[in-house]
Amino acid sequence: MTAKRKVRAIVHGAISIVNAIATGKGSALGISLKVTAEVELQKGHGLRFITGRNGDGLIKNIIQKTIPKETIESNMISIRVDSEIPIGYGLKSSSAVSNAIVLACSQIAREEDINDNTILEVAALSSLEAKVSLTGAYDDATACYFGGFTVTDNYSRRLIRKERAPENLYAIIILPSSTTRGDVRKLRNLSDLFIDAFRFAESGQYWKAMKLNGVLASAALSSSYAPAMAAMEHGALSASISGNGPSIAAVGNEDAIEPIVGALSKYDGEIIVSKVNNEKANVKIIND
Numbered sequence: 001m002t003a004k005r006k007v008r009a010i011v012h013g014a015i016s017i018v019n020a021i022a023t024g025k026g027s028a029l030g031i032s033l034k035v036t037a038e039v040e041l042q043k044g045h046g047l048r049f050i051t052g053r054n055g056d057g058l059i060k061n062i063i064q065k066t067i068p069k070e071t072i073e074s075n076m077i078s079i080r081v082d083s084e085i086p087i088g089y090g091l092k093s094s095s096a097v098s099n100a101i102v103l104a105c106s107q108i109a110r111e112e113d114i115n116d117n118t119i120l121e122v123a124a125l126s127s128l129e130a131k132v133s134l135t136g137a138y139d140d141a142t143a144c145y146f147g148g149f150t151v152t153d154n155y156s157r158r159l160i161r162k163e164r165a166p167e168n169l170y171a172i173i174i175l176p177s178s179t180t181r182g183d184v185r186k187l188r189n190l191s192d193l194f195i196d197a198f199r200f201a202e203s204g205q206y207w208k209a210m211k212l213n214g215v216l217a218s219a220a221l222s223s224s225y226a227p228a229m230a231a232m233e234h235g236a237l238s239a240s241i242s243g244n245g246p247s248i249a250a251v252g253n254e255d256a257i258e259p260i261v262g263a264l265s266k267y268d269g270e271i272i273v274s275k276v277n278n279e280k281a282n283v284k285i286i287n288d
Helices: 057-066 069-074 093-109 116-129 138-146 184-202 206-220 226-233 254-264
Strands: 005-018 025-042 046-051 076-083 149-153 158-163 169-176 238-241 248-253 269-275 282-285
Touching: 005 093, 005 138, 005 149, 005 184, 005 206, 005 238, 005 248, 025 093, 025 138, 025 184, 025 206, 025 269, 046 057, 057 076, 057 093, 057 116, 076 093, 093 116, 093 138, 093 282, 116 138, 138 149, 138 158, 149 184, 158 184, 169 254, 184 206, 206 226, 206 238, 206 248, 226 238, 226 248, 226 254, 248 254, 254 269
Parallel strands: 046 076
Antiparallel strands: 005 025, 005 282, 025 076, 025 149, 149 158, 169 248, 169 269, 238 248
């Protein structure tokens, strides 16, 4: 392995269409907030985190799965992670970070083309082992990686449906001032109804799926449904808790952004507007 080699990967975030915790089956939609991961091989020895997450188990796990042991032992490996995605709000930060680091490490370790399924498999497995996900979050990982809508079986890590989203859509997201999350285990008490939401997504009825997911997740997690309802009353095509919360994401056309923002601004929290993303994750060699 040639010393001094640098790779940069970019992966975007996502919002929930159907939460997978209840049934192991879920759906998500890519948004344009992004994570950038840079991995550099240099002469020396060891692992160095320049910025971002401090040496957590997830990153170390990914490095061990993607870079040959002899390369790890004979080089200084530097990892830099920069993220636009707020952490801990249900906007798929962990999935985006996992994908980006797996993609960058895989590219730096070998010259040949990267296999999409392998990247997603390693990212999901690493998320499970690092306990940042209960299901491997394959729905989130695929939406972050491919963009657009994805529908998956997380336990078998199977991509059931994938399609581009309309280009004129935006996600209007409120990050509540209170970051308290409900007991996610209670989502499973409504598994029969989450299956109904999943079937809507499976048949391409994403807005119905997202609406039902919002009602069910709000009930199970004891979270207010009022912001989601307010967004839909002001032009949102759909709205729901994203992930396990506490963020609430609404989706609307460009001309609905202003009224939706106005409706959500009545609630306590920060509002983010992010264009829906259809761009696949990308990786390239950097020559500084």
